[in-house]
Amino acid sequence: MRTCTRAGVGRRAVGDTMLGCGRCRRCRGGHQHTCEAREEVGIRGGRAGALAERLAVPVSSLHELPPGLSPELGALAEPGGNAIRAARAAVGARSGAPGERSGARVLVLGPGTIGLLTALFARAAGAEVHLAGTTPWSLEFARSLGFPATAEGPAPPFDAVVDATNDPAAPARALELVEPAGRLVCIGLAGSPSPVDSRSLVFKDVTAVGILSASPGLAGAIGAYTRGEVDPRPLVAATVGLDGVAAVLAGERPPGALAGPKILVDPRPG
Incomplete structure (x- = not known):
């Protein structure tokens, strides 16, 4: 849903939470989620949150939901958009098609919502996915989804390690665990700085990727849910x-x- 017409009234849509100015170089390049002047729904720029009685957003930020997609799956499109971007970064997928680097061995640190969704998308892309966490109930739940999950994590090698935690020490640990020429993906945010030794990045020839926002991944997440490639409802x-x-x-x-x-x-x- 990209044009403001009466035909769009009453249709179900998911809105991007990152609203750029639409004029700067970043916005014109398709990266409105990094716009310096961006507003964020419920967070930044005085925008009301999604529980407000009414919420005004640009029509250009809306993604129409297919008729067969449940409201529950629609509500999970935004976290899914973040996670599919992290999974693509981990397995090397650029086109959005699953399986570009089928068989990659991936470790996800943090079995919360984003970590689990990342694991689901990475598995759908053909990766062998493991999770590591700190709370017994979250590890047990990850195992119920069919993932190997432990507090210590399995032994390397890992072609990619995804930090989906709020632990300031996790990025450095991820860099330590990832194989040379592998991928370090950071989607978690800590409340304090997370030091990483850039010498390790260089000597290991690691590709480090930061993920901010679901914006570039919303359409991919909606598509994956619609096709049944990933089911986040559990x-x-x-x-x-x-x-x-x-x-x-x-x-x-x-x-x-x-x-x-x-x-x-x-x-x-x-």
Whole structure:
């Protein structure tokens, strides 16, 4: 959905959360998510969040959802857009077609929502994916999805290591674990600087990639969900109404929640 016409009224769409100015060099080059003057839905530039009664965004930021795609999958398009970019960076996929580097051995640090989605997309691309984490319940859930997952992580070699944690030491650990000529992908953000020795990057001839935003990956995630290549629905533990949002934001798990890490909000009455 890219043109503002009456025909678009009432159709379901996912909106990009990164809204560039549309005029600068970065925006004109298709990288509006790195625009210095960008606004971010619910975060930056005074933009209301998605739980607001009304939310105005440029029509150019909308991606129409196919008729057969459930609202639940639509809600997971934004985290999926981040994750598919991380997976493509890890397995070397540039075209978006799965399997460009089929058989790559990938380690994902951090089995949270983004880490698990990255693992799902990387596996769909033909990679052998392992996860490492710190909490027993998250590791158990990762194993329930068919991934080898341990606190220590398996032994190298790894063609790519993805840091999907908030641990400031994780990028350096990822660089230590990745094979020479491999790929280091950083999608997690720590609350303090994450030092990395650039000499290791050079001596190991490693390609380091930073992932900011789902913007370039939204269409790919929607397509993968629609084609059934990746099914993120097991990650959803529960769906709550607006009256349950405060408790969830306070860290409470809804009654009857499943084991997944993601809680969705359905703002519709009843």
